[in-house]
Amino acid sequence: MVRITKTLGWAKRWVWLLTLVPVAALIGCECWLVQGLLVPRRVAGGSMAPTFVGDHFQGECHVCGHRWAYEGQQFERIICPDCASRVDRLESEPIRGDRLLFSRWRLFFQSPRRWEIVGLRRPDRVGELAVKRIVGLPGESVSIRRGDIHVDGRLVHKDLAEALDVAIPVSHGDRSVDRWRFEEKTGWRCQDHRFCWTSMVENSSLESVMTDIHGEQPAWLAYYHQENLAAGNQPVTDNYGYNQDVSRRLHQVRDLFATFRFSAPATGWIGLQCHDGDRWQRLLWNPVDGTIRSHGPGSGKYLDAEVEPVDPRAGVDVVFGTWDRQLLLGVNGRALYRQELDDPKDGPWTPVSNPLGILPVRYKEMEIQRLRVWRDIYYLPLARADGRYEVKLADDEYFVLGDNAPISVDSRQWSQGGHRVTVHNLIGRARRLSSDHSRK
C-alpha cells in the first residue's frame, strides 16, 4: 500500500514536471528569445506598408485583376496601383494587420544592421511599440537628400539583396502587360503574358545600341508608366497603392528596376536600359560569354567587363536597373554586375515616362516573362526650405524610418523632439508570421 502511494506521488511529480518545463520554456522563449509567439503582436498602422500592413481593406481591380492592401475608406472609388484604373471600393470588413515575431535572439549575437526591420519601444510614448527599418547606426551623421539616405555625407548604396528587400512594387507585368510596349513588325509578339522575340535577321550592331542616345532602336521592349489613366504616360512617382486617402505632392523617383525571367536557346546579346533621371544608362550583356559592355564614367567611352557566364536556355531570373546611383544587374538572386554612377547635376531631374527597356541583339529567339517594375523608397525629409535634413547620432543611438515615408512617424520627428532610439528601445528583428495575402 505504501509502495503504491509512493509510486503515485512520483507519477504526479513527473506529470507536473513534464507540463511545467515546456510552459516555462515557452514563457522564457517569449520573454527572452522571440516575442509574439504566445501574445500575438499585430501591426496597427500603415507606416511600414507595403512590407507590413496594419488593419486594412483589400482592393481588387476589375480591369487588371490586381489585389492589394489599402487603408482609408472615405472614397467610393479607389485607384488601382497596378493599372491606374479608377475602380469601385469593395464593401468589406477590415482585414487585421500582419502578425509579427520579434526575434531578440539576433540582437544578443549581432548588432542591428542597416536596412534590417526591427520592433522597438517608441521613445516618445511609454508602452507603445513600433516597427521600423534601421537606416542610421550609432555615431553616424544621417541626412535625407533627394529621396536617398546619406551617411557621413555619402549616399548609402544598397546591395542587391537589400534593394530587393526594400523595393516597392510599381507594376506587375503579368497583369498590366500593355504597359510594356513594342513596335509592330520588329520581331516581338505578346502571348499569354510572355514577350517572345523571333527574328530572321541580325537586328542591331553593338555599336548602334550603345550610341542610341534616346533609346530609339525600334526593337526595344519598353515600359511606359501611368499613375492615372486620364493623365497618360508620366514618370514613376513615390505613389503608394496603400495610401488611398492621403492627398500630397508626389515626387518623381529615379531608382527603378525591372525583374523578369529571361530564356533564349542560342547565344546573343541582350541590351538593357534604364533612365536614371538625367540620362540613359545602358548595357549590353552576353550571358554565355560572360561579357558586359557599358558606358563608363564620363561620355564616349565603353567599359567592357568579364562576369560569370550564365546559361539562359533553361531560363534565368534577371534584375536590372539603377538604384542609389549604381547600375545593377543581378541573376538568380546574385549580383552579377555593379557600376557606380556619377551624379553631376544638383538641379531638377528630367525623368522619362518610359524608363526601362529590353532589346534583343543578335538573338534569333528570346522569351521574357514575369516582367515587373519596382522602385526604391523615396525618403522624405521633414519640411524645410532647403529640403535637407541632418541628424548626428550619439554613440548608442539608431536612426529608424518607416517604409511608407509619407505617413510614417519615426526618427525624423522623434529626433526633433529629443526622443532617441537606443539599443534599449529595440525589441528584436521583426518578421511576418502571417498575412492575408502576399504583397511582394
Ligand SMILES: [Zn+2]
Ligand atoms: Zn488594375
